[in-house]
Amino acid sequence: MMDLNLVKVFVAIYEARNLTTAARRLFVTQPAVSQSLTRLRRELDDPLFRRNGRSMDATPLADSVYPGFRQAMAGIDRTLDAVHRFDPSDSTRLFRIALSELGEIGWFPAILSAVRAAAPHIRLAVVALQPAELPSWLARGAVDLAISTASIPGFERTLLKSQSYGVAMSRSSTLPDMLSVREYSDADHVVVSSDSGHDQLEAAQRRAGASFEASVIIDHWATLPPLLSTQQNLIATVPDSIADGWAETWPIRVGPLPFAMPPVEVHLYRRATTVHTAALDWLSTTVTDAVRGSSGRFFAIHGDARQP
Structure with missing residues (x-):
């Protein structure tokens, strides 16, 4: 033996x-x-x-x-x-969660509230999501959980959300809400390089023959609403529910995609390492419930309602 x-x-x-x-x-x-x-x-x-x-x-x-x-x-x-007996009420354990910029803005407040309600002394660290590194991080236990749209075979995962995309632009744009594929392709595009759904979006664009070269590339989602509101000719292809929230305080509007694209699935992945499994079970369930029960605080990136 x-x-x-x-x-x-x-x-x-x-x-x-x-x-x-x-x-x-x-x-x-x-x-x-x-x-x-x-x-x-x-x-x-x-x-x-x-x-x-x-x-x-x-x-x-x-x-x-x-x-x-x-x-x-x-x-x-x-x-x-x-x-x-893992008892979250008196645990001081540190957990690391890999989140995208949007995930941190939209879901981390709900995650923190849910964790603190049961475990006031547990510490949480947000790790900036790097999809290419996730398999290694999860395998080594460098992060405990990760929320991502990436497909990572071999790891336990839970479906959290399904997200559709839309086209966002300034309210003063001369483009119609419902663009044709040609109008979409010919428009001035701004792209967020950190969009974790980019590969799936790009595949849908190729299938529809919607080819373009982005004229503006930015790193952070928080830059997008003020950019669209001040640049009349720019459009951005973004998660529609998030853009709809921004449109309540920014002078932007959101229209449908001019081509078919399956919703992007957002999954919660958990590390493969077997250490402290009960604690990981508790954290995974707590985070899953928090995200599923939250509509997201994406409105935190808000503008001045007095803008034209």
């Missing part, structure tokens, strides 16, 4: 893909992890991991045994958590 500590070391290395990170997670030294890996290789008669620069690539055997080992460790962790 394999030593349970070896299983724990295997799972930590597989998720971290780095011996130093695995050792830090297990609160042991790197030589101790290296020694355990040597024993694992002997027990399973396989290299399990091969060094690739600073990372450790898993062998096919390691890939095949990881799900079972992880499930076993998660069950043990939940059992131990039940014995020690």
Whole structure:
């Protein structure tokens, strides 16, 4: 029978893909992890991991045994958590949540209120969402949760929202609310580079033959409403419910897309690491309920209602 500590070391290395990170997670030294890996290789008669620069690539055997080992460790962790009773009311744990700029503006107030209501001493850190980094972050436990429109295979996820897009422009624009594909393509476009739904939007534009080169590219969503309100010729393709909220205080209007585009799904992803599973279960449920129950505070990016 394999030593349970070896299983724990295997799972930590597989998720971290780095011996130093695995050792830090297990609160042991790197030589101790290296020694355990040597024993694992002997027990399973396989290299399990091969060094690739600073990372450790898993062998096919390691890939095949990881799900079972992880499930076993998660069950043990939940059992131990039940014995020690994770109590959010007196926990001082720090949780890290990866959010986009819009997610932080729209949903973090509701998340914080829900967490604080049950866990006044828990600390939350928002990590700026980087979709390309999410698989690594979730695998290593660098973040506990992430809210994203990206599709990340291999991680547990929960559907939070489905979001449609629309076309936003100044109220004084001479363009009609309902644009043709040609009018849309010929218009002056401003694009938010951090839009996590950009790939899906771009695919829909290609299918419709709506090709254009953006004349303005910005980094932050907060820049968009004042830009549209002062630049008569610019249009932006944005989540329609968010733009509808902005239109209440900014002199902008929102029309439908001139082509078909499936709603963009927003998912909550949770880290793959098995440490403190009960705490993660509680946080995941709390955040899910908070976001689903919130219409979003996107109106926080507001203008002066006295504007023309």
